[in-house]
Amino acid sequence: MPRYEYRCRSCGDTFELSRPMAESAAPAACPQGHEDTVKLLSTVAVGGTAASPAAPASGGGCCGGGCCG
Template sequence: MPIYEYQCGACDTKFELSRPVTEALQPATCPSGHDGARKLFSAFMTFSKGANGVLTAVSGGGGGCSSCGDKNCGSCGSSL
């Protein structure tokens, strides 16, 4: 299970949590018991600029091309 980093909006504490990918963006509870901690972007998260100019977050571990990390990879020759 991947580990995500969260920051509590109430006490500003940063903490890590291991959860399923499907729950990664859901609010977490900080070690002090505050609800609603938000997910931080991890070092594994990169941004790719789409054809429409919009920056899109691409998770290095969440599917797509294993070689270049592009979700719509057509340039590196890796088969999905």
């Protein structure tokens, strides 16, 4: 079950809740009982060893075609 992070506007506490994705937008009360909370955007870190794609050898787009001057 996904975990969502919330922040209470009343006391400033940050907390997490596990809930189904279908309930991700539902209101969440903070552990102190306050109702004025907001869901925070989460960042996901993905590890791996894949190399970055190689840049095109010639032209194409602004980053390789010389269109920026």
